[in-house]
Amino acid sequence: MKQGDAFAREYRVTEKVYRGFIDLFGDRNPLHTNAEFARAKGFPSEVMHGNILGGFLSHFIGECLPTKHVIIHSQEIKYLKPVHLDDALAFTAEVKEVFESVGVVEFGFEFRNAAGVKAAKGKINIGILP
Secondary structure (H helix, E strand, O other): OEEEEEEEEEEEOOOOHHHHHHHHOOOOOOOOHHHHHHHHHHOOOOOOOOOOHHHHHHHHHHHHHHOOEEEEEEEEEEEEEOOOOOOEEEEEEEEEEEEOOOOOOOOOEEEEOOOOOEEEEEEEEEEEOO
């Protein structure tokens, strides 16, 4: 991988992803699980857990890069707009820097909803394993 390399794919927050997250981690906060509660707080429906996007990042690093010899060192996600059930998210990532001496690659990334609105952005640093 080299500076400027770009990647794109789509992720969808399906019922299976949503229910799986709740079942695995037990986060049943009413903002995420009660439509009436979410509407009372100004949202059109339940707001999906932000860490679902973290799962999509893990999938990207583990399954979509041209090498499997990688490990995540750090990641930063800034949530800009809520994500809702059945949202299709356009994910893009770009290699921002390669630190060859220590085997680290830094990506900038973003998730945009179907309307093109940026829902989240951030950076992730991975190590290239020998």
